[in-house]
Amino acid sequence: MTGLAFLIPVALLMGLTGLAAFFWSLRNGQFEDLDGAAARILIDDEELPVERKGERG
């Protein structure tokens, strides 16, 4: 029983932390551009030669 008294608050606190983190990201505009966020991981950082024609579908 003492275990419970300790574990339940811990569980709730962790859940609330997650919820708070979600709210923070919502305020921070991280849900503004979901498609872009998905695509950004594919952007190469090194400078590509931009002079390639006919690449756009």
Next chain:
Amino acid sequence: MASAPPLTQSESIETTTLVVPGMHCASCMGKVERALGALPGVQSARVNLTARQVNVAHDAALGVPDLVGALVAIGFPSQPRVEDLAPPPSAVKPLLAPLAVAGFACMNVMLLSVSIWSGAEGSTRDLFHLLSAAIGIPAILYAGRVFFASAWGALRHGRTNMDVPISIGVILATGLSLYETLTHGAEAWFDGTLMLLLFLLAGRVLDAMMRDRARAGVDALLRQAAPGAMVVAKGAVDWVSARDLLPGMVMRVASGERLAADGEIVSGNSRFDRSLLTGESAAVPVAQGDAVHAGMLNMDAPVDVRVTAAGCDTTLAEIARTMEAAGQHRSTYVRIADRASRLYAPAVHTLAALTFIGWMIAGAGAYESLKIAIAVLIITCPCALGLAVPVAQVVAAGALMRRGIMVKDGSAMERMARIDRALLDKTGTLTLGRPTPDPQALDALPAQAAQVALALASHSRHPLSRALVEALGARGVTAAELTQVEEVAGQGVHALWHGGPVALRRPDGPTGGMASALDIEGMPLRLILFADRLRPDADLALNWMRAMGVEPSILSGDAMAAVAEVARATHMTAQGAASPADKLEAIQRLQGAGHHVLMAGDGLNDGPALAAAHASIAPGTASDVGRQAADFVFLSDSLMAIPRAMAASRATMRVVRQNFVLAIGYNVLAVPMAMAGLVTPLIAAVAMSTSSLIVIGNSLRLAMAAREPKA
């Protein structure tokens, strides 16, 4: 969103938003951000791919033309965002926070409930109930606001909707659970109530996501329309936006530009393409004194046009007014989910009331009877029903979107599914609406000649030259090196290649259509014919429509001879030379005969018809009026998009009906148990989640909805 860094230097920083419709992938994003970032004076550039736009923070000294020029240089045409078109409020954002709260509370309360179901007794059970109440009640109040507000709005106007039974069920269940908790009762329903809210909110979010997505796509297209003209004043030429054009101003319209206002030609001779206004495929010659209208495309040479009407006096605005009148009936269409809830809500409430009365008569006492009646309300709450429609429509819309077809909203699919007649505009809908070079003539070009042709054409903005660049580029031709390139308006492009003169110019004699002559010293003169061709797969698409029992026919504003030619090629009946009013009348006649009519069109002249038809589809190349009026917009060249949208809509409605059967079937099983007082919170939770998962699983089969039928 990138925000400008704090101002440290004396330079003032401006933020500009450019709309770049051509972006669609990570590589595009990288190119655009790098190209802008490389400009001196640009602080930061951040792309928003969903909205197809880029926010640039830059020194005030750097003008918008510099930014646009930098993007054109890497092949992305762009326009500054029209400011008065504020971004439409997202439908998803206000729902995300309630969804998160419902999810968090549902999981934690479920965890506590599992321990109670496993046999927690006495003070432990009371503690867990109290904790559930402490988490649940604020969460229910916060996450339920969406439904309470909507239900209250409906009740205030003496109407009812799906949210009324939901709200009543949620409020009663919460009140009962709180009473049970405070009186050390054995059962509380916080878990079921929260799960219900979670599933319903998930359905709402999916529905909103579909609307947001389609709107973002369509908005990017809409904001592309070139709203303005170069105005000649006191010897200087300035860009004036369409809104600020006044009668009396003189516009200088280059070849390849569309008119932004009605006017009359002051100087210059050219030919104008009126297809967007009237559907005519043949360009009309214009000379000094001729009247021209907004939306016409200048084909040959630059002309000066004096504005006679702008804004709400134009032909364009006239058509827009007709459209508004024609589109009235659309707003009266009732979504299938609302139709279902009209039957559903009274049935559920009657059942709950009967249960209460029945147990009272049986002598169970008011408290016991109320408890069982509330259990009936919770178990019948339209959890699976709330998911039945949106999940199916979102999955199908996603499948269509991957094929380049954008759906404006769910009701469009519901209306599209019932279509049994299709009317197709000719120019720009059945055909590509732009001249394309004869493939045989391109095949016959020697490699070097093709390279020269591409190089010459790339220096001109003439529609034929642009079509040639596109066609040769698609064949992988690279441009030759030219020197001393000069374009003579209305004549062609001349240059030197290896020291010899070369030219892409107007043919010497009449050619019976549109053509360019390629003149290279030391080679025979070559003629490249251009024509507005049928879209690829036209036959396949029309046969697919007929196989679905939809009779297609042509309804065009073009001259009868041109329409007849296409009608023969596609084996369709046709009505030609139709004015916008004729088109509207043709649709209303068919509707009067009990048909459900689909209109496919692209021009301004199709606007009223697109608005009046039961469902409408327009190509992405359509006029902005057409794109706004249409339910579906397709981006591919192939005509297959039209039957594809039809087939997917029909498949969606089949699945929606199955979902209703599944959801109601579950209720048929669960309600007798609930009325008998046998349903515990555990059974309610299991039944609710299972029925929702079955509905979702059934809807996921639509991921393949946009495929062609097996030939």
